[in-house]
Amino acid sequence: MTSKQRTVWAFVISTVALFMVVLDNLVVSTALPVIRVDLGASIEELEWTVNAYTLTFAVFLLTGAALGDRFGRKRLLLIGLGIFTASSAAAALAPSAEWLIAARAVQGIGAAIVTPLTLTILSAAVPASRRGAALGVWSGVAGLAVASGPLVGGAVVDGISWQWIFWLNVPIGLVLLPLATRLTESYGPDKALDFPGLALSGAGLLGIVWGLIHGNGDGWTSPGIVAALAGGTAALVAFVAWERRAAAPMLPLRFFRNRAFSAANAASLLMYFGMFGSIFLLTQFFQTAQGYSPLESGLRILPWTAMPMIVAPIAGAFSDKVGGRPFMAVGLGLQAIGLAWIAAVSTATVGYEALVGPFVLSGIGMGMFFAPVANVVLSAVRPEEEGKASGANNAIREVGGVLGVAVLASIFIQTGGYESPETFNDGLVPALWVGAIVIGAGAVLALLIPRKRRPQEATVSEPEPLVAQAEAA
Structure with a gap:
């Protein structure tokens, strides 16, 4: 197999595997009202249906990267895909909310093994000159998978049943497993497990x-x-x-001495906090308060979810030239404005035309943020530490998602409920305002990322090796 073929295989397998496991973060969101009725689930059980996955995802991400370094990244990718595929079948067969939550927790473990390995495998396979664009696509795929979860879930629930949002993973996983054997095995420097x-x-x-x-x-x-x-x-x-x-x-705290690493991860935490919590409630709003079907609910969020697919690759390519800070800060600002706009106009009977603008704005902002964040994080560490750095970034953003669903749902319950469309909107609006404020804070944090220096600036600021040696002597 030629070098170009290896790069293509690594790209295809990594992005498809990534899309599958990240999709399951919120693919259940449009199915929640149906699951609530079918399994008799409480609001707390609905939250755990989402959070059981994201919680184990977050906790095991760093260990997944370390296992890949120790036992082989290709080998662990195969194991992670096997766990994820088997637990997807178990979730589809769930006879109760408790069974579903347990299966989702095991799914999260499989996803935690797969996700950081897709990034390190792809990063190693792509030439350095194209790394920013490749990682921009990787980030865009991850963002698109998260955001398109409600649409995919709604289409499947409407067309077949909620169980099939999990059954769909099984054939994809079974196809990926033999294809992944074509990858080149690689190991990392970190053999210890914490x-x-x-x-x-x-x-x-x-x-x-x-x-x-x-x-x-x-x-x-x-x-x-x-x-x-x-x-x-x-x-x-x-x-x-x-x-x-x-x-x-498992998480070297010295990473956080780097301002770019700390600011990018803090911004990721706040971004996912606001996004996960808002999507969790908005997908239910269209069904519970406005009477739309799961598919109609997913379609109404499409202007939000489609934008990252268009914006992220473009932003990723440009971020190589100008740096990630402006894209991340502006993207988070647009996302915050979009959520605040929705909160300002939302009523139980609000027309969809009033929501299209803020959805598009939020989607553009999401794409601008997703594109450069992986490159900013990985550029802050040494190449041999990329596995842990990518695991840390993924873990931190999943923690943000877990906390966002928990906190915004708690605000929703405290101020509203499922009793009527008006009551649902009463809970939705303050939750969205909190989400907008949190993401706005993320935009401020993104400004702390050091700006990318121009080549001539780097040349002037970095002493010649012989001069440096002379000064040291």
Whole structure:
């Protein structure tokens, strides 16, 4: 196989695998009203249907990258695809909400293994001169998969049944498995596994998310909720303390000394917070408050979801020349304005024409953000550390999604509910305002990313090696 053929195979397999696993973040969102009726699920169980996946996805992402470094990236990609495919079948067969939530949690583990490996495999296969464009496409595919989940889910639920949003993964996974054997095996420098870090981060996130999801129902001052939130916070503090002194940490905290890495990841956290939480509620709004079918609901969000496919590749190519900061900051600003616009005009009977503009604006902003973020993050670390850096970025954005669904749904329950269209809108509007404010804060953080220096600036600011050696002597 020639070098060009290897690059093409790596690109196709990586992007298809990435699209499949990332799609499942929100593919269930348009199916939630149907699942609520079919399985008799509560609002808390609906939240867990989304968050069980994103939570295990976030927790195991860094371990997935480390396993690939140790045992082989191709081998672990095959294992991750196998886990994801099998658990998708289990989710499709779920007879109860509890079964579905458990299957979704296992799906998240498979996705956590696959996602960072697709990035490192693709990055290694593409020439350095085209890396920015390739990573822009990778980020665009990830963003498109997240955003198109509601449309795909709605079409499948309307055309067949909600179970088929999971059955569809099975043939795709079975096709990808033999194709992935054609990839070249590669290993990373990081052979150690950080099991204490995995346990502490998992316990901490689970405690906090559990408290946020069940706080309204059980009471925010109830012993169980207080214990969950306090215990989760304590576990995360212990995680940071452990990572600071661990010989081989799953999340090297020194990465965060780099301003570009810290700012890009903080912006990603806030972006996914606002986006996940908003999509979780908006897809239900069209069905529950306005009476549309799952497919009609997904189609109405299409102006939002289609934009990243158009914008991300273009923004990715230009970000190589001007840097990622302007694209990320402007993109988050547009996304925040779009959500605020929706919140300002939303009523139980609002016409769809009033929502098209903000959806398009949000979609353009989403595409502008997705395109450069991977390149900004990976450019902040050494090449041999890209696996951990990509895992960290993916984990942080999934944590943002988990928290966004939990917090915005909590606001929705506190101020509204499912009793009537008007009640649903009463809960939706304040939740969207919070989402817009959080993403707006992300835009400010993106401005902290250092600007890309012009070549002549880099030449002037970096001393010649002989001069540097002379000065050192």
